[in-house]
Amino acid sequence: MSVSITMNNLVKRYGGQTVIPGLSLTIRNEEFFTLLGPSGCGKTTLLRMIAGFNGVDGGELYFDERPMMNIPAHRRNIGMVFQNYAIFPNMSVRKNVEYGFRARKVSKEEVRRRVDEILDVVRIREYQDRMPAQLSGGQLQRVALARAIVIHPSVLLMDEPLSNLDAKLRLDLRGAIRDVQKQVGITTCYVTHDQEEALAISDRIAVMNQGVIQQVGTPMEIYARPANGFVATFIGRSGLFRATAREDCLEFADGSRIPRPVGAAVAPGQQVALSIRPEELSPAASGLRAVVRSRTFLGKSLNYVLEFADGVALPGYPPIEYAQDFTGSCRMYEPGEVLFLQPDLGRVNVFTEDLSRSLMEGGGSHG
Amino acid sequence: MVKRRPDVWQILSLVILAAFCLFLLWPLLCLFLSGFQGEEGQWTLENFVKFFSKRYYYQALWNSLSVAVCVTALTLLIGIPLAYCTTFFRVRGRGVLDLLIIIAMMSPPFIGAYSWILLCGRSGWVTTFFAEHLGIDIPTVYGFRGIVLVLTLKLYPFIYIYVSGALKRMDPSLMEAAESLGIHGIRKITSNVLPLIAPTALSAALLVFMNALADFGTPQLIGEGYVTMPTLIYTEFVNEMGGNASFAAALAALMVAITAVLFLLQKFYVDRRGYNMNSMRAPAAQPVAGWRGSVLHILLYGVVLFSLIPQVTVIYTSFLNANRMVFLKGYSLNSYVLAFQTLGGAIWNTVRMGSAAIFIIVILGVAIAYLSVRRRNIITGIIDTASMFPYIIPGSVLGITLLLTFNKRPWLWGGTAIIMVLSLVIRRLPYTLRSSSAILHQIPASLEEASVSLGVSPLKSFFRITTVLMLPGVFSGAILSWVTVINELSSSVILYSTKTRTLSVAVYSEVVRGSYGTAAALSTILTVLTLVSLLIAFRVSGNDELHL
Ligand SMILES: Nc1ncnc2c1ncn2[C@@H]1O[C@H](COP(=O)(O)OP(=O)(O)O)[C@@H](O)[C@H]1O
Numbered sequence: 001m002s003v004s005i006t007m008n009n010l011v012k013r014y015g016g017q018t019v020i021p022g023l024s025l026t027i028r029n030e031e032f033f034t035l036l037g038p039s040g041c042g043k044t045t046l047l048r049m050i051a052g053f054n055g056v057d058g059g060e061l062y063f064d065e066r067p068m069m070n071i072p073a074h075r076r077n078i079g080m081v082f083q084n085y086a087i088f089p090n091m092s093v094r095k096n097v098e099y100g101f102r103a104r105k106v107s108k109e110e111v112r113r114r115v116d117e118i119l120d121v122v123r124i125r126e127y128q129d130r131m132p133a134q135l136s137g138g139q140l141q142r143v144a145l146a147r148a149i150v151i152h153p154s155v156l157l158m159d160e161p162l163s164n165l166d167a168k169l170r171l172d173l174r175g176a177i178r179d180v181q182k183q184v185g186i187t188t189c190y191v192t193h194d195q196e197e198a199l200a201i202s203d204r205i206a207v208m209n210q211g212v213i214q215q216v217g218t219p220m221e222i223y224a225r226p227a228n229g230f231v232a233t234f235i236g237r238s239g240l241f242r243a244t245a246r247e248d249c250l251e252f253a254d255g256s257r258i259p260r261p262v263g264a265a266v267a268p269g270q271q272v273a274l275s276i277r278p279e280e281l282s283p284a285a286s287g288l289r290a291v292v293r294s295r296t297f298l299g300k301s302l303n304y305v306l307e308f309a310d311g312v313a314l315p316g317y318p319p320i321e322y323a324q325d326f327t328g329s330c331r332m333y334e335p336g337e338v339l340f341l342q343p344d345l346g347r348v349n350v351f352t353e354d355l356s357r358s359l360m361e362g363g364g365s366h367g
Numbered sequence: 368m369v370k371r372r373p374d375v376w377q378i379l380s381l382v383i384l385a386a387f388c389l390f391l392l393w394p395l396l397c398l399f400l401s402g403f404q405g406e407e408g409q410w411t412l413e414n415f416v417k418f419f420s421k422r423y424y425y426q427a428l429w430n431s432l433s434v435a436v437c438v439t440a441l442t443l444l445i446g447i448p449l450a451y452c453t454t455f456f457r458v459r460g461r462g463v464l465d466l467l468i469i470i471a472m473m474s475p476p477f478i479g480a481y482s483w484i485l486l487c488g489r490s491g492w493v494t495t496f497f498a499e500h501l502g503i504d505i506p507t508v509y510g511f512r513g514i515v516l517v518l519t520l521k522l523y524p525f526i527y528i529y530v531s532g533a534l535k536r537m538d539p540s541l542m543e544a545a546e547s548l549g550i551h552g553i554r555k556i557t558s559n560v561l562p563l564i565a566p567t568a569l570s571a572a573l574l575v576f577m578n579a580l581a582d583f584g585t586p587q588l589i590g591e592g593y594v595t596m597p598t599l600i601y602t603e604f605v606n607e608m609g610g611n612a613s614f615a616a617a618l619a620a621l622m623v624a625i626t627a628v629l630f631l632l633q634k635f636y637v638d639r640r641g642y643n644m645n646s647m648r649a650p651a652a653q654p655v656a657g658w659r660g661s662v663l664h665i666l667l668y669g670v671v672l673f674s675l676i677p678q679v680t681v682i683y684t685s686f687l688n689a690n691r692m693v694f695l696k697g698y699s700l701n702s703y704v705l706a707f708q709t710l711g712g713a714i715w716n717t718v719r720m721g722s723a724a725i726f727i728i729v730i731l732g733v734a735i736a737y738l739s740v741r742r743r744n745i746i747t748g749i750i751d752t753a754s755m756f757p758y759i760i761p762g763s764v765l766g767i768t769l770l771l772t773f774n775k776r777p778w779l780w781g782g783t784a785i786i787m788v789l790s791l792v793i794r795r796l797p798y799t800l801r802s803s804s805a806i807l808h809q810i811p812a813s814l815e816e817a818s819v820s821l822g823v824s825p826l827k828s829f830f831r832i833t834t835v836l837m838l839p840g841v842f843s844g845a846i847l848s849w850v851t852v853i854n855e856l857s858s859s860v861i862l863y864s865t866k867t868r869t870l871s872v873a874v875y876s877e878v879v880r881g882s883y884g885t886a887a888a889l890s891t892i893l894t895v896l897t898l899v900s901l902l903i904a905f906r907v908s909g910n911d912e913l914h915l
């Protein structure tokens with residue numbers, strides 16, 4: 001039923017502008033796959049190429065072994081969920097869900113059975129006779145999900161389905177989407193610009209920037225071993241430092257040193273970039289010297305914005321932060337206070353100086 | 368690489384483009400070119416030299432502009448306060464008032480002209496009453512005065528409707544902000560309200576100006592020697608019939624040039640100054656108590672009822688006992704009997720050709736709206752722009768254009784229903800098209816894509832989802848097209864033959880012959896037809912506002 005999706009060197013141009021310069025990717029059968037990237041990086045464009053709404057200017061697209069380039073959208077047997085719900089406003093919830101059967105030969109009883117079933121799965125059965133105008137955004141998106149999967153599509157495509165909802169609903173529906181996907185077992189390609197959402201929901205993630213895949217991997221791989229500086233800063237927060245590799249340590253511009261991170265393949269004398277997440281720092285007697293600029297209480301943790309000596313931090317990036325677990329009895333630092341920080345050497349990442357490549361052994365697999 | 372078959376929409380856009388070229392652009396081009404040709408077809412500017420050297424000719428242009436300027440100023444003076452009062456003060460019977468204003472707008476101006484002649488003409492009832500009973504000779508209504516009176520009363524509703532729409536969309540917090548800054552009363556209006564509604568008022572004023580400039584029936588009936596451009600073009604064209612009509616063509620070209628410049632200036636101004644007003648909260652209407660309230664209501668209803676005098680007069684007259692030219696004592700249905708006997712075909716023609724036109728208008732309107740909103744490319748862009756042309760082409764000019772082009776071999780369409788329907792379609796398509804694209808802009812494209820993703824082919828998705836959701840917008844546009852189609856005179860009067868005479872043409876020719884009784888009966892039928900159409904429209908769309 002469900003299929004794998006193979007993209008081979010796909011190209012998309014709008015007028016003179018090349019939005020996707022040649023993209024290859026495989027989405028496995030039944031997996032929950034997410035395209036993650038900043039707005040305007042071409043996620044929607046790629047998803048709509050898979051759906052058949054956008055023409056393809058080069059390359060190949062397969063569902064399993066079947067070439068899809070010349071198959072129009074309505075014959076691809078896809079289910080699609082849109083950011084703005086796209087529920088037909090002139091039809092009741094039930095009529096919306098039944099709509100796809102108009103193009104399929106399925107008996108009346110079968111339609112009734114399957115619609116009933118799916119209405120239960122997404123828990124909107126009680127609203128089945130309502131008109132869309134009477135439903136909330138979250139309920140509408142549940143209808144859209146039901147409508148897309150009731151026809152047993154080969155792939156389910158979702159374009160930022162949660163971004164029009166408020167925070168609480170977003171969490172609820174995120175769980176619902178994940179559950180339904182696993183229950184039905186359908187290949188899913190999900191688009192979002194929200195990294196937290198992507199980490200929470202996906203089997204695998206492809207991080208995209210400017211039409212190019214930066215890294216493909218499980219949420220944990222991508223978070224722990226980003227393939228390059230873009231991924232490191234886009235997924236979670238990472239502070240970026242500039243350092244010079246020495247025999248078995250890294251030296252910073254102010255002369256302070258830390259031991260060489262575990263698994264970093266660097267040659268002595270090499271200029272590198274070091275990426276450290278706020279929670280990967282801890283205060284110590286010696287280490288990187290920082291001045292506290294400001295403090296923010298976030299409930300679970302206290303966040304400090306830090307300032308380092310000239311040339312320690314990589315210029316042009318947001319200020320470096322340190323997150324301290326809030327335990328109630330922890331020692332809090334005041335703005336202006338000086339502290340020394342040691343990074344967790346098993347978790348930090350080292351990149352080439354231009355951030356284009358990870359220097360961690362086995363880290364940062366490409367597509 | 369992927370091969371793309373041309374889809375239905377590409378083919379359709381080519382077909383529509385071809386039709387526009389053949390039926391609108393090419394004829395217009397021919398017309399303009401023939402304006403620059405002499406008797407023997409040589410290239411010359413002599414037509415324009417002739418126009419600007421003879422006072423009789425250039426006076427017509429001056430007259431037209433004077434009329435248009437006066438009418439525009441007066442309609443603004445009536446329409447804006449009216450809209451302001453009904454928006455910000457609580458007015459009793461607001462719905463009825465709006466309906467009456469729409470009726471005043473929808474009935475053809477030549478009926479107004481003709482009624483005012485009945486009332487205040489040389490032997491009009493009011494004139495005679497004053498002369499016989501009071502011994503006062505009041506000035507008659509012919510000429511400049513009459514034209515301005517009739518057109519003002521017919522056209523102020525445009526200003527009213529546009530401006531009240533804008534006021535309703537105005538965020539009341541702007542007014543409140545002004546008040547909090549200590550700005551009250553008249554200054555609040557001049558410093559706050561007027562600048563905000565200016566772009567809308569200007570668009571409406573342009574519409575009024577163009578209508579006043581292009582109107583043929585009113586100056587023809589009530590002008591009595593006060594020659595305007597449309598009547599001059601008509602006379603010259605009728606006189607040149609059989610010749611090459613190059614002088615009339617030159618006049619027409621001149622007029623289109625003027626309206627086109629005005630149109631572009633307006634567009635330029637509105638594009639630069641267009642505020643995006645979109646308020647969820649409509650301004651609250653304040654109750655007005657005591658004598659102020661009474662004065663307000665008397666003024667509002669006074670203006671509106673005054674503008675409906677022509678309709679009332681015509682309906683009353685139609686039941687008078689008349690023998691063609693002369694009114695006899697008492698009441699009878701003679702006029703109706705006579706009208707049906709001699710001109711019954713006109714009613715049938717109006718319905719028949721009107722329906723054909725509206726059918727084509729709706730199909731074209733929906734298709735072009737869809738193409739220009741959802742399939743933007745160079746071709747659909749040209750179509751979209753070309754479909755705006757009729758706004759700047761006076762009816763009489765279009766009539767002449769079509770006749771000059773299509774009364775030749777291989778067409779020979781002169782006097783046929785085809786050419787009548789063609790001109791109706793071209794002239795009244797914009798209303799349906801504009802309101803169809805307006806509603807289409809509000810329907811997300813993803814609805815149709817959702818349908819396609821569910822396995823329904825694009826074309827079926829278009830019919831099942833998009834057209835269904837477009838219906839309300841198409842309908843309100845189509846009603847406007849329909850009402851203006853059945854009241855059309857200025858192009859029809861050039862294109863009709865005895866077999867294709869419509870109601871409005873029949874009224875016009877009866878008035879010209881002096882058969883006031885039958886003219887009144889036919890006018891009444893036309894008014895009733897208009898009214899019934901509007902009432903059905905309100906009933907179906909469930910509100911009393913037309914989306915202009
Ligand atoms: N129809 C279009 N015409 C021209 N450019 C487009 C069109 N659609 C998208 N683009 C451009 O392609 C790029 C990628 O857009 P999109 O796929 O929508 O990004 P995302 O979904 O990742 O935010 C953007 O720069 C956008 O401006």
Ligand SMILES: [Mg+2]
Nearest residue numbers: 040043044045
């Ligand atoms: Mg997008």
